[in-house]
Amino acid sequence: MHFALLSPGALVALFSGVALLTAFLYVLKLRRRPFAVPFSPIWQRVLRDKDASQLFSRLKGLLSLLLQLVLVALLVLSLGDPRPAAGAAEGRSVVVLVDTSASMQATDVLPTRLDGAKAKVEELVQGLGVADRMLIAKMDASVLPLTTMTSEPADLRDGLRHLVATDTRGDLRRALAFAGDALRGAPHPEIVVVSDGALDTENATAGLDLSSTPIRFVPVGKSGKNVAITGFSVRRYPLDASRYEVLLEITNTNDAPADVELTLFGDGNIVDVSRLSLKPNERLPRVYGDLGGASRTLEAKIRLPSGPDDLPADDHAYALMPERRRARVEVVTRGNTYLEAALLLDEYLDVTTVAPSAYRPDGAFDVTIFDGVAPEPPAHGGALYLSLPGAGSAAPGAPGRAERSGPVKVGRALTDFGFDTWDRKSPLLRFMAVENVQIARGHVLVPEKGDHVVGASVAGPILVSGRREGRAFVALGFDPRESDLVLRVAWPLFVLNVIHTFAEEDASYLSAYRTGVPWKIPVTGDGAVAFVKDPLGIRHEVPVQDGRAALFGDRAGFYELSVGDDGQKSLFAANLTDPAESHIEPRKELKLGGKTARPVEGFHAGVRRELWVYLIAALALLSVLEWFSYHRRITV
């Protein structure tokens, strides 16, 4: 026996003080009500008979005092919160993994499956044996212990209160690995998984040594009617950034067909409403093209006309379009109509044209296009070199000495060549077809180590990208006007691809992140930490590394990212979009490594380990007895 709240010495002192006070109050005489009688000798006769049993009366009085002292002792003992010490090493060590993945937000168990899971865990807590210990951990894409390995029901219940379902998928393997680590060396280990079974059980136990740790399963959930948005992204059209297209995928996880009403919101306003019919278990991808009316945020909501499904969490998806920032472009040229025409296609460009003699390297431009010139020092931002100078010294076809011009060296001259190889994944060539470009004259470029050859003829590289002293560049080994490139659609695409790449307005911009995985969000500005406000409005401090903020998001919705207190704020979106997590049909059993997890055993509610509860109960019972005996004049 040990006392959790007060030491034995403090209890003795407390009892002594209260007992003395009780005894003092006990011996105080009660002021009695005066009452006249006509003839006291008869009363005396009666009371004389009573006096005959005075010893017994005194004993009854003493009994009353003893009863009061027992009450005080029980009260003081309960204040000490006594706990049985024996057998602490003999009890079970239980890790309870409570599924808090998105499927646990299903409402087939009211109010949610997670609340049903909490009730089940509460039963386990109530059924803990005197020497048992338990640890409660939440299990979604990550594992987070909410309590220590403790035998305190109050602590366990407190941890239970912090269970919140997230918009992520459950990672059973990670949770089992954690549980195995937590139970290593613990007596009588046991893992209890409280879940709806919507988990990846294929390789959950692979590589884990859980042979000596029985795994129990507590199923939660009743039904699994659900239609989900399992894919949602948006992009702007490169040549008309005011328009965009949406890729959407809706999955019917039921064995029955479902009609769905889909609503798209742009910047909070309804953009499109349509009705879809899905066959049983159908995944229906849809592309909504040439949409307008939104500049930043896009949301998709589905609704079942027949009534809400069981999981509202995946009925709502979010996306964010790339921000339309005006890129500052400086063109250093002696005049190039094709280049000027290409730059006119994007209304979000601020173009400044200067003659080579008027070029100033300290200009604040996102992109500088050098047309046939390569002045030193180069620009601060990105640089596109068209037809690097100096290349004219070598005769076409003759192996000349490579001369440095701008960021790269210019090699021998070429005639009548084209793109024989090119990097199809390079963002510089996105949406372009360059295989038939005819080039009259040009030069081979000599890339340095670390440079990337984007396009090359059989004679050598003709399109190179790279960095020099932290400044990005793209160099073209020929004058576009010496080719039919300027007559193709590919020409303005190439120019805009280069500008967007330098201005970080990437056409492959990720419109939404997926919850439950680590995110690396590009940040603007300097700083080692950034601040992220999640969809619930909670502000988190996250580290910044290599210009990207790293965080683990578990909520679908829009996030706000900022660096420093007065840093520029930017938005990004996150979605669940996980077909596996949207399959919420509850499973009655859990198969792990070919074995079926057994139901929990040995948790018998009603056996409490807090002795103070019994002490208080005894105190209440004795108080009732005392009240009864006093008012029935038994102990007075």
Next chain:
Amino acid sequence: MGMVDFWRKPARAATSRVTASDLFGEGFQAKLESLAIVSRRVFAGRMRAERRSKKKGSGVEFADYREYAPGDDFRFVDWNVYQRFGRLLVRLYEEEEDLSIYFIVDCSASMGFGDGRKFDQARRLAAALAYVGLANLDRVAIIGVSDEVVAQVPSARGKGRIFKLLQFLENLETGGATSLADAVATVVAQHKRRGLAVLVSDLYDPAGFERGINVLRYAKFEPYVVHIVDRKDARPALRGDVHLYDCETGDEREVTVTDALLTRMESAYRDHLADIERFCAKSQVPYFAADVDTPFDELVLRVFRRGGFLR
């Protein structure tokens, strides 16, 4: 003011009395007359002054013999006895005289306890019996006693004196302790003429009710006990921790009143009544228990039927 007096106040405040006009009003007087008529019916044939006293005197009814003593009237010497036995014996005769009835009414504080019903009942009974006595041409006196004689009205004859008696009874007040022996001894000493002594009391005498009755017996009075009984004395409406005190003596006692205690109290009260009745029977003293809850005229008739009051 002592603590006991301080405590007594609430109990006193609870006392309420029947006013004098209510006590002996017209209705009461009408009942008295009817009682007198009823008493004549019950004791038909009885004549005035025909009650024979124990006193030996000059009547015509032979009573006994005694030795001749110098100075005796020679006319009462039984010469036939002298002739046969040679002894001088004087014949004694019972003297016929009118009856004296003394109503000794207990005026102690216990009689006025509570709502004073006992004292009211006692006064009504005394008044009714006195009226019957006056109607039978007996000599009636009423004496109020506590631990002493507090007031008295001299013996009187004739129905016409009833109003004086009623007024006397109306003016009686309760108070003081009870000591029947002392009070009755005073009465006996003050009244040489023996007769019927009707003791109307609750008999709450700390020194013992027997002593007062015995004083009457030993003084050659014919005691008649009318015991005023109030059942509320046995089971007061009382619970819990109380400080009991005697309304006469002030004796105090701390008591926790329970149902069990009240039951024992009732039992003790019944024993007390039984002791009184047993004593009276043993002493051949007519005893009559008058419950305050019984109408007094009914009680008077019971007294008549029980006998002993009128012969």
